[in-house]
Amino acid sequence: MHVRILSAGAAAVLLAALPTLGGQAVAATPTGATALAPAAARVVTYDASGAAEFRSAVDRGAAIWNESVDGVELRPAASGRRADIRVLADNGWPRALPGPLGSGTVYIGRQAVNQGYDTVRISSHELGHILGLPDRKPGPCSSLMSGSSAGVSCTNPYPNAAEKAEVEENFSASVGASVPAVRSATVGD
Ligand SMILES: [Zn+2]
Numbered sequence: 001m002h003v004r005i006l007s008a009g010a011a012a013v014l015l016a017a018l019p020t021l022g023g024q025a026v027a028a029t030p031t032g033a034t035a036l037a038p039a040a041a042r043v044v045t046y047d048a049s050g051a052a053e054f055r056s057a058v059d060r061g062a063a064i065w066n067e068s069v070d071g072v073e074l075r076p077a078a079s080g081r082r083a084d085i086r087v088l089a090d091n092g093w094p095r096a097l098p099g100p101l102g103s104g105t106v107y108i109g110r111q112a113v114n115q116g117y118d119t120v121r122i123s124s125h126e127l128g129h130i131l132g133l134p135d136r137k138p139g140p141c142s143s144l145m146s147g148s149s150a151g152v153s154c155t156n157p158y159p160n161a162a163e164k165a166e167v168e169e170n171f172s173a174s175v176g177a178s179v180p181a182v183r184s185a186t187v188g189d
Contacts (some may be wrong), residue, residue: 041071041171042071042073043075044102045075046083046084054087054123065124065127068164069131085105087123088107092111093112095109097186098132104129107126108126112148118155124144125145125157141153144158144163
């Protein structure tokens with residue numbers, strides 16, 4: 001009924017407009033969906049609730065790794081969730097029991113703390129083992145993985161450039177694959 005009252009000219013305009021409307025519909029389709037997003041960091045959770053007086057040192061050690069590398073991010077595990085890394089305090093020497101890359105158990109041992117070793121460097125060092133780094137002893141204070149060999153006066157908790165690159169490589173190689181444990185034995189200190 002409305003068609004009947006359209007003039008021939010109005011109908012022509014309407015028909016001419018249709019392709020334009022179709023074009024607009026196509027243009028409205030999102031075109032940015034194919035843009036490549038940067039590779040996301042692998043999130044590894046830790047539980048420092050058993051780290052007693054070293055809890056804040058462990059949090060600082062985790063934050064240092066987060067500042068230092070892009071391929072992995074250490075986050076406190078949500079309450080009630082099983083963490084990839086358990087951090088405990090005990091009276092022995094600090095040590096790590098690495099599982100598959102990014103998992104395992106860390107002991108912040110009071111024996112070294114009582115001798116004067118820095119708790120944040122210990123935490124960062126042991127987390128380094130969980131991220132796949134071996135000890136590099138003896139070594140200078142600029143190396144995190146030189147551990148206790150750098151002496152009690154060394155308080156540097158930061159990985160050096162080579163240590164950062166090795167962790168990036170470990171996690172870049174693990175993308176989309178299940179990587180076996182770097183080592184299953186206890187890593188002392
Ligand atoms: Zn070590």
